[in-house]
Amino acid sequence: xxxxxxxxxxxxxxLAAASAVYRDTLGARxxxxxxxxxxxxxxxxxxxxxxxxxxxxxxxxxxxxAAFLAKSPSGGMHHVCYEVDDILAARDHLxxxxxxxxxxxxxxxxxxxxxxxxxxxxxxxxxxxxxEQA
Ligand code: CO
Numbered sequence: 381x382x383x384x385x386x387x388x389x390x391x392x393x394x395l396a397a398a399s400a401v402y403r404d405t406l407g408a409r410x411x412x413x414x415x416x417x418x419x420x421x422x423x424x425x426x427x428x429x430x431x432x433x434x435x436x437x438x439x440x441x442x443x444x445x446a447a448f449l450a451k452s453p454s455g456g457m458h459h460v461c462y463e464v465d466d467i468l469a470a471r472d473h474l475x476x477x478x479x480x481x482x483x484x485x486x487x488x489x490x491x492x493x494x495x496x497x498x499x500x501x502x503x504x505x506x507x508x509x510x511x512e513q514a
Pocket of ligand 1: 434459461
């Protein structure tokens with residue numbers, strides 16, 4: 381079921397400052413910021429060849445990463461995203477295995493225009509897991 385690592389996401393308090401670190405200090409190419417109001421975040425991506433890094437900044441009231449940044453004000457690793465071939469089949473398999481799917485269990489369209497789901501960190505070694513249909 382589990383495919384390749386699509387990205388590792390890092391929550392940051394200041395997307396412009398974090399993008400500058402990746403661009404100027406690390407010499408990486410950073411995409412333009414993309415607002416995702418339905419996910420409560422603004423994102424940029426950094427392609428590092430074998431996977432991507434996603435930088436997330438809160439967008440709007442009640443952002444799902446606001447509590448994370450309250451606990452880790454300088455930012456930190458927020459989730460890992462794995463690709464799956466069939467997100468509904470993956471969801472059904474995971475639910476049957478006792479894993480908790482966040483939200484109402486229906487995939488939403490993520491930053492790459494593809495369906496995504498999030499899985500409860502308590503069921504995955506304390507790590508928030510995103511699945512994206514490749
Ligand atoms: Co993500």
